[in-house]
Amino acid sequence: MSRPAQFRFLDAAPSLILGVILIGLWEAAIHLLDVNAFVVPAPSSIAISLVQNAALLAEATLVTAKEVLVGFVLATLCGAALALLIVRFRMLGRALYPIIVLFQTVPKVALAPIFILWFGYDLSPKVMLIVVIAFFPVTLDMLAGLQSVDPGLVALMRSVSARDNDILLRVRIPNALPHLMAGMKIAITLSVIGAIVGEFAGASAGLGYTIQFASTQLDTPMVFAALVVVSVVGVAFYYLIELLERAVTPWAPKFDPAHQH
Amino acid sequence: MRVVAEQRATDILISAEDLALGYPGSAAFPGTTGGGTNVIEHVDLKVRRGAIVSLIGPSGCGKSTLLKAIAGLVAPTGGTIRVGGTTPSEAARRRQVGMVLQDATLLPWKSALDNAGFLLSLAAPELGRAEIRRRAGENLRLVGLEGAEGKLPRQLSGGMKQRVAIARALTLSPEILLLDEPFGALDAITREEMSYLLLEIWERTQKTIVLVTHSIDEAVLLCSDVHVMGARPARIIERVTVPLPYPRDQHSFEDARFRETEAVLREHLLASHGRAHAPQRAANQGAANRGAA
Numbered sequence: 008m009s010r011p012a013q014f015r016f017l018d019a020a021p022s023l024i025l026g027v028i029l030i031g032l033w034e035a036a037i038h039l040l041d042v043n044a045f046v047v048p049a050p051s052s053i054a055i056s057l058v059q060n061a062a063l064l065a066e067a068t069l070v071t072a073k074e075v076l077v078g079f080v081l082a083t084l085c086g087a088a089l090a091l092l093i094v095r096f097r098m099l100g101r102a103l104y105p106i107i108v109l110f111q112t113v114p115k116v117a118l119a120p121i122f123i124l125w126f127g128y129d130l131s132p133k134v135m136l137i138v139v140i141a142f143f144p145v146t147l148d149m150l151a152g153l154q155s156v157d158p159g160l161v162a163l164m165r166s167v168s169a170r171d172n173d174i175l176l177r178v179r180i181p182n183a184l185p186h187l188m189a190g191m192k193i194a195i196t197l198s199v200i201g202a203i204v205g206e207f208a209g210a211s212a213g214l215g216y217t218i219q220f221a222s223t224q225l226d227t228p229m230v231f232a233a234l235v236v237v238s239v240v241g242v243a244f245y246y247l248i249e250l251l252e253r254a255v256t257p258w259a260p261k262f263d264p265a266h267q268h
Numbered sequence: 269m270r271v272v273a274e275q276r277a278t279d280i281l282i283s284a285e286d287l288a289l290g291y292p293g294s295a296a297f298p299g300t301t302g303g304g305t306n307v308i309e310h311v312d313l314k315v316r317r318g319a320i321v322s323l324i325g326p327s328g329c330g331k332s333t334l335l336k337a338i339a340g341l342v343a344p345t346g347g348t349i350r351v352g353g354t355t356p357s358e359a360a361r362r363r364q365v366g367m368v369l370q371d372a373t374l375l376p377w378k379s380a381l382d383n384a385g386f387l388l389s390l391a392a393p394e395l396g397r398a399e400i401r402r403r404a405g406e407n408l409r410l411v412g413l414e415g416a417e418g419k420l421p422r423q424l425s426g427g428m429k430q431r432v433a434i435a436r437a438l439t440l441s442p443e444i445l446l447l448d449e450p451f452g453a454l455d456a457i458t459r460e461e462m463s464y465l466l467l468e469i470w471e472r473t474q475k476t477i478v479l480v481t482h483s484i485d486e487a488v489l490l491c492s493d494v495h496v497m498g499a500r501p502a503r504i505i506e507r508v509t510v511p512l513p514y515p516r517d518q519h520s521f522e523d524a525r526f527r528e529t530e531a532v533l534r535e536h537l538l539a540s541h542g543r544a545h546a547p548q549r550a551a552n553q554g555a556a557n558r559g560a561a
Contacts (some may be wrong), residue, residue, distance in 0.1 A: 157371065163369070168391070
């Protein structure tokens with residue numbers, strides 16, 4: 008888990024090289040085919056737009072990042088709490104679970120205008136949208152974690168007359184933490200999508216708003232510049248969760264796509 | 269000191285009479301007699317205090333279910349079963365019974381020491397953390413894990429994990445140790461080592477031990493009595509006494525009586541299979557019936 012730094016660099020090298028090649032091809036194609044920048048901008052003009060609009064983008068990033076963070080934390084809390092309720096109170100769980108699954112089939116994006124109508128143009132409609140989009144994977148993974156305790160161990164605990172609450176607190180919840188972390192990683196990427204969609208539906212600031220505004224001005228390089236920032240924000244949040252995972256569940260085996268055998 | 273030490277030879281700690289076990293309300297075992305859901309019927313079993321005995325038999329003969337009944341995890345559907353003069357679940361509540369399963373089932377976020385103390389901390393939180401840790405440490409030493417107290421399960425080998433599971437059962441200070449194919453998931457050498465460890469623990473602590481196993485070798489090496497079980501209908505078909513003196517060790521294998529007992533047991537097991545019309549199943553029971561019976 009704690010490999011030396013030069014090995015980490017080697018891990019990243021293949022994707023870095025591929026990325027540079029793809030960007031190079033893109034740049035070359037734009038110049039060779041003489042494509043207008045408002046149709047598809049070259050990477051170089053996106054970079055120029057990034058630098059020129061740095062202050063504006065930074066401001067928008069703060070707005071969007073705040074929406075993502077607040078929405079994600081709420082989604083995680085709601086998702087985990089739902090899973091706990093379902094496991095702890097069986098009748099409630101039996102009643103709740105099908106409704107949650109049913110709710111999951113509702114296209115959440117379609118709820119954005121309704122949330123705008125209900126909560127206005129501020130932070131809250133975006134947060135609400137993120138919660139409904141992102142809580143489900145958290146609930147599902149948390150449930151799997153709570154329920155995947157070895158039945159043999161449960162039998163041993165019952166044989167010394169352990170109570171359900173003890174089993175939940177001392178075994179099921181810690182056992183669910185690695186699963187919760189996996190659900191949170193999915194939820195954080197969904198949260199970024201939720202924030203952007205929320206801003207599309209109605210906002211006066213943020214990266215989604217910037218994308219929409221720039222596209223009405225036919226400033227395609229800025230649309231792409233904002234997209235780049237959105238991706239960077241998403242990746243940063245994702246790795247933040249991964250750091251959290253390492254801190255909270257150092258004992259759990261990690262999935263590492265760079266080292267599959 | 270045991271109160272009734274002088275009576276030891278006749279002191280029956282576990283007794284089952286005409287015991288029937290099953291899962292009421294389940295249709296998992298259709299076609300059997302007496303309610304239609306019994307896994308085991310007409311089982312008589314007596315285990316003396318301080319004895320080390322095994323239940324051996326084909327897959328699905330209900331030997332694990334019988335062990336679970338002794339642990340109070342499965343309630344009888346007929347007959348009686350008494351453990352230490354009371355019901356099995358009451359005996360378990362009094363921490364008279366410690367159990368070890370085929371999988372160590374340790375908590376991956378707890379150290380070996382805290383895993384060893386875990387069941388006691390659930391059963392008797394009033395003892396306090398320090399006392400529970402002291403007892404857990406004592407038992408980790410007993411199973412030869414001194415120095416590994418702080419290790420997490422993923423840092424331990426399969427054999428070491430199972431040692432922690434044994435220490436966890438011993439930390440309850442039970443009179444009876446129940447082992448359900450405890451070494452079934454281990455390689456041959458580790459298995460043999462664990463057998464010697466178990467003999468050592470038994471000789472030192474004088475616990476009453478009931479062992480479920482597939483291995484004739486293991487049963488003969490460890491046990492004073494071997495109960496051979498047959499399938500369909502599940503019952504105890506033979507009780508074989510092993511005429512080898514204790515202490516036993518790797519030289520016990522060379523004893524002629526070892527080979528004789530082994531041959532007798534093999535014959536009984538084959539016969540039980542013949543009657544069950546499932547002659548091919550004896551050879552490859554190993555991993556296939558994890559948690560089956």
